[in-house]
Amino acid sequence: MEPSLIVEGLKAGYKLQTIGSSEEVGVYVDAVSGVSFTLYRNEVFGIAGESGCGKSTLIKAVYGYYEPSLVLRGGSARIYGAKGEEFDTTRMDRGLLEKRVWWKHMSYIPQSSMNVLNPTMRIRDHFAEILRIHVGMKKGEAYQEARKYLEEVGLPVDALSAFPHQLSGGMRQRVVIALAILLEPSLILADEPSSALDVINQKVALTLLREKQEALKNTLVIVSHDMGVHGVLTHRMAIMYAGKIVEIGRTADIFWKPLHPYTKALIESLPRLGDKSKRVGLSGSPPDLKKPPDGCRFHPRCPYAMLICSRAEPSLREIKEGHYTACWLYSEAVGEPR
Amino acid sequence: MGTVTESLRRMGKLLITLYMGNLKFRIGFTILSILVILGFAVSPFSPTNTRSWYIVPRDRPPSYEYPLGTSSMGRDILWELCASIRNSLTIAFVTAMIASHIGLFLGFIAGIRGGVIDRILMFITDTFIIIPGLPLLMVVTTVLKRYLTIPTLGMLISIVSWPWPSRQVRSMVLSLRERTFIHTAKLSGMGTFRVIVQELMPYVLGWHLINFTNTILFSIGTESGLAILGLSILDDNTLGVMIYWALNWGYALFRGIWWWLAAPVATLVLVFISFYLVSIGMTEFMHPIARR
């Protein structure tokens, strides 16, 4: 299996400034705290977790999209193009990324399509712009190409000359998907691509993404807080909690044989149609990442917490084939899993 | 009474936080304080009557005896300037007191009541926004010239300065009205009056302060404009009136008596800069509503 993305020890977070004063106060939010994983070609990979767990920050760091307060603290994110070209996005500045990597080898679908679409540009000119910069295509030709891609995502031809605000949210998201697959990148990062949409539009957008991934045989990363979305869409997935990956494995294993207590809680609290048995959630709240707890970051809420959990941090270990978790319950040093 | 003292306390706290936290506000506020001290604390000690003519030697450049020189009218420019600052600020303060509060009141009513009342009030407001203010004031001051005093001039200027604050407060109330916590307050059994005073006011207050500052700025500008056209109170001292006499009677520029013109113009610039910085500082601070 050829890798398409290798992330090693990635650390990123937010430097906070107190409002109303110009001096910097050294508060750091440890949003992504040493994350490593490898993605392969022709797979759909999900990243799940609750708000503030660092999943969006992780994606932004991999994409190289740094807002003013987001800082990189270490690690690397290497992506591999279709011909085996290697780029470490953590070592490239924005200009270089824009010119050589974005759209061409890696594209990004944010939650709000308006973050990608320019409100003063017609839809067809968004296509023309990307094709001009990366392929050097002429305008007329680019418009033809745009028409082809819009048809592929099931949008009427009228949408070509529309401005973004004239389309509905679902249609806009499909335009962004069409833009994302335009140059057939080897990696597509989708950050909550359907959270702002209704179930029906969500289904349209997600099945479309999946279809395109199957056709291109590339890697699609879906970041979503909605476990249902991962359950129907992804091959493998990672569960994040408080800036760390606590479990990685095949989606079926995660859903039907979860290892980490947090994953178990997430799965168990998922309501299902046709099943009225009592669901219980977790108590407590996620930790404040300005001062994360010692040891395992989940231990204050964990029903199985042991002494070691508050003292040392468990590392991500392979428990079964291709199924990793970071939990002391599965360590030989402590004994058999419960 | 409780809410008034609480509002004042909040206002005071706001000023202190602003002064400590925002550089622009600090600079603006410091300049402004110096101007206010010159105008209100220093000017009463004037050794001469700043409205009389020929009481000191004419056309003297700045010197140890006359730090800012003297004018062709035989006045000591330093003391005339202090009196002018006092009068200009008084006019502006009167305008701001009246206009920003009319704006606050009408904006609140339009925003809260909505419907027909809102439409009528906003029609009137828009009409006043569209009517060019300066020509209207020129007509009014020409007619009422004999009755003009410092406070009444401030009142007249407020006729054209209330619409903007009113629009601003209304749009603010309109958006606040839909906030969930307003519904929470109502469902907690609070009456409309208490919802307005206790839930909406704390938000509007900050912007009211900004409106107040901006209206002062607007008023000083308008008064200067009127004065330079000769339509202000020409026998009293204001910054605009000083410029009027220096230009139109003294031909200060042609005759090279630059200090006569420089003093009021520089002061006006300072007044504008200081209020502008104060206003910007407050806006910057208010915009991300991140206080607590």
Added chain:
Amino acid sequence: MSEQYMLRVVKLSRFFGYGFLGRVKFPAVDNVSFDMEYKPKIFTIAGESGCGKSTLARMILGILEPSEGAVIYKGKNIYALKSKERRWFYREVQAIFQDPYDTFNPLKKVDRYLYETARNLLDLKDAGKTQDIVDACLKRVGLSFDEIKGKYPSEFSGGQLQRISIARALIPEPKLIVADEPVSMIDASMRMNILNMFKEFKEAEEISFIYITHDLATAYYISDEIAIMYRGVIVEMGPADEVLIKCHHPYTKALIEALPEPSRRDDWLTRKVKPPGMEVKEFIMPGCKYADICPYREDICEEKKPPMFDVGNVKTACWLYK
């Protein structure tokens, strides 16, 4: 009791204007009627964004005035209440809102709203007694007065704020709580705790709920009855099991099929759905508002509005069941 129903929503409509001077009017809620008996139950109003469910909730709470129709609570039209009766109404009917961070004024301490509710609605003068009641209500949602005393909303997490919001709603011992998307901004791991609370309050304290949501899975989990809304109209209404499992209206079917359900993975990926079109047009369509995308469309659907047909225990507005 003289009235058979606790709450009656009678032909409720609300129009919003758009275009020049609001001349073109479209109904956000279009002729909606339903009744709730005195027996405690959880009644869900479900639908996608823009279907009018929140507008409907706000009209039931008396926050927004309807353009047509009435809301009758215990025999009284809630838009004709005098100020004293309005207090009575808020003692009986309370609300929980979607955004916990905006439920309380960010500039004020949260305990203030709990105190206000106790003082205004229960006419309590005694400070000690007020505090006892506030504390008791906070205990019912797993918090205590000491935990929230003197704190501002920014010092709590979303889940905590939502529980405080529930505690506030419980203070006047209401008979009905309108919960507008109460868990959509709460993390999945804590969502169930809040919904379980609703169930518990219904059973132990006989409080009825109107649960407004877009999430059919949670709706199925807690509700006794459900109404599905589309473009301002209730298209299907009845016991939750029957509506969500048997799905009579084509729109309900489409919703259920689109729901990402891990156990139906292969089915979900292969079956296609048709997305809704431009919204405003659908709001002002003369016939059935779903006709444009409905796979079972007939001529009558575009011409005449379907009335509610009885199909067993379920009522559905679809010509298929005439």
